Amino acid sequence: MVGLNPTLGTERFTFGITRLLTGFSMMPVLIGLFAVSEVLAQLELLSEGKIIQISEHHKIGPIWPTRKEMKGLWKVLLGSSVLGTIIGIIPATGGSIACFMAYNEAKRFSKDPDSFGKGNLAGIAAPESANNATTGGAMIPLITLGVPGDVVTSVMLGALMIIGVQPGPLLFSQSPQIISDLFVGFLFAQFLMLGLGYLSIRASNVILKIPAGILYPTILCLCLLGAYSVGNSVYDVLLAVIFGIVGYFMKKYGFSAPSMILSLILGPMAEQELSKALIISHGDWTTLVRSPLAILFYLFAIASIFYSVRSFRKANSSNK
Numbered sequence: 001m002v003g004l005n006p007t008l009g010t011e012r013f014t015f016g017i018t019r020l021l022t023g024f025s026m027m028p029v030l031i032g033l034f035a036v037s038e039v040l041a042q043l044e045l046l047s048e049g050k051i052i053q054i055s056e057h058h059k060i061g062p063i064w065p066t067r068k069e070m071k072g073l074w075k076v077l078l079g080s081s082v083l084g085t086i087i088g089i090i091p092a093t094g095g096s097i098a099c100f101m102a103y104n105e106a107k108r109f110s111k112d113p114d115s116f117g118k119g120n121l122a123g124i125a126a127p128e129s130a131n132n133a134t135t136g137g138a139m140i141p142l143i144t145l146g147v148p149g150d151v152v153t154s155v156m157l158g159a160l161m162i163i164g165v166q167p168g169p170l171l172f173s174q175s176p177q178i179i180s181d182l183f184v185g186f187l188f189a190q191f192l193m194l195g196l197g198y199l200s201i202r203a204s205n206v207i208l209k210i211p212a213g214i215l216y217p218t219i220l221c222l223c224l225l226g227a228y229s230v231g232n233s234v235y236d237v238l239l240a241v242i243f244g245i246v247g248y249f250m251k252k253y254g255f256s257a258p259s260m261i262l263s264l265i266l267g268p269m270a271e272q273e274l275s276k277a278l279i280i281s282h283g284d285w286t287t288l289v290r291s292p293l294a295i296l297f298y299l300f301a302i303a304s305i306f307y308s309v310r311s312f313r314k315a316n317s318s319n320k
Contacts, residue, residue: 006268007275019235028227028239029264030096033257035223036244039216041251046212063201069121076106076122077129084130088137097266100258102130108308132193136186142167143179 002013003023014020065073080102087098106126107116116123141147142157146168160167165175172179207215227240247257274288281287289295 001267001271006272007279023268024239024243024264025230025236026264027230028236029243030261031223031227032240032243032245033247033250033261036220036240037247037251037257039220039223040244040248042212042216046216063198065121073121073125076126080106080126080130081133084133085137087130088134089140096261098130098134099127100261102126104258139182139186143171143182144169 002020004010004021005012011021083102083105084098087101103116103123103126106122107113110116110120110122112120135152138153142153144167146157146166157167160178165171165178210218223244224237224240227236228234230236249255250257250260277287278285289298
């Protein structure tokens with residue numbers, strides 16, 4: 001809610017600071033909450049001598065998951081892929097929301113949620129499968145309606161229009177070869193990503209052998225450089241540092257950083273759609289509960305909250 005009201009154009013929580021009129025840029029906030037905060041947390045552990053340095057003779061073991069591991073992950077992979085596809089279909093969402101939601105749902109339905117972030121394979125499989133699924137999902141509105149689902153499909157829309165191809169319902173009948181090329185390209189991209197991922201795993205072993213006193217300051221410098229490159233502004237660097245400190249204390253005291261990111265992404269969208277609904281209904285709030293589809297989503301939300309609270313209380317009672 002920091003910046004200009006999207007409907008009325010009035011200032012909110014800017015405190016007379018001109019920079020805050022545009023709100024908070026997504027990339028510096030992401031860099032701060034996840035990268036800078038993690039570096040600060042690791043530097044604290046390093047100062048306390050709690051970081052174990054990997055030996056130079058350390059070697060990576062088997063990379064491919066075993067049949068037993070895949071058997072335990074197929075539900076997570078399938079559910080996260082479906083979730084990612086649905087989110088990808090919704091315009092202006094993208095892989096970030098899919099990753100956070102898939103991770104959260106996988107952790108919620110896991111029998112061992114405390115192991116997430118400590119080596120649980122489901123915590124890796126859920127966001128990655130959802131992220132990959134959003135790519136195909138974002139193509140659905142692009143091909144069928146000519147509406148790009150994210151930044152990547154927006155670029156693809158421009159490329160198709162440059163070569164004289166207009167995405168939409170007639171694309172399948174007028175340019176079927178384009179559809180075939182897209183399917184073949186997506187299939188080829190999966191194997192290309194698999195090969196690059198395999199090589200990257202081997203290279204990561206070398207990175208982890210770098211002394212922590214050199215590695216983390218280097219990562220911090222790269223994070224700040226990335227924040228600066230977003231808008232070539234020191235303001236973005238300052239934003240990343242501030243949110244990095246906020247994210248550090250959130251991790252330290254058990255608050256969820258992904259929840260803040262989700263609110264930052266979905267908050268403006270929810271506010272804009274709420275304003276549109278109230279303008280169309282002339283300020284009648286009952287329009288929000290008239291649609292059966294809306295009521296269905298309300299019930300899903302209430303059930304989700306009820307399940308989360310119940311699981312939290314059950315976990316607390318078992319710990320006692």
